[in-house]
Amino acid sequence: MTDAKELREMSDEQLELTLKDAAEHLFRLRIQSQTERLDAPTELRINRRLIARVKTIQTERAMAAAATEAAAAK
Template identity: 80%
Template sequence: MVHNKELRDMSDEQLELTLKEAAENLFRLRVQSQTEKLDAPSELRRQRRLIARVKTIQTERQQKQTKEAAASAS
């Protein structure tokens, strides 16, 4: 389980890698849930929430960069 602080301490590249891995895991879990019974159905929710956390942090960083760029251009 990755916590918010750990995610915020990651670089942009690490966040992108974490997002990619979580998306792949979610895909595998979805396929597995259709073909057989999952050992831990809660893992689907955990992966979806991890993806949402990473995307939120990426969006916050992007908005911060655009604000800084707009402020320096003024």
């Protein structure tokens, strides 16, 4: 799907939309897995990892912003 390099090139708004879409897709896949057979069960893992990648990049950006604010305050 999308690798970390592509995600890092996205803006904060794009990352937020990607996270929202992936979470909704994961929810639908979980419901589908409970009610019927999935065509590709690996999609669950792929979406979980995408969500984790996006959250990691968001955390990295937040920490970098906090570090620059702390350095500017000194």
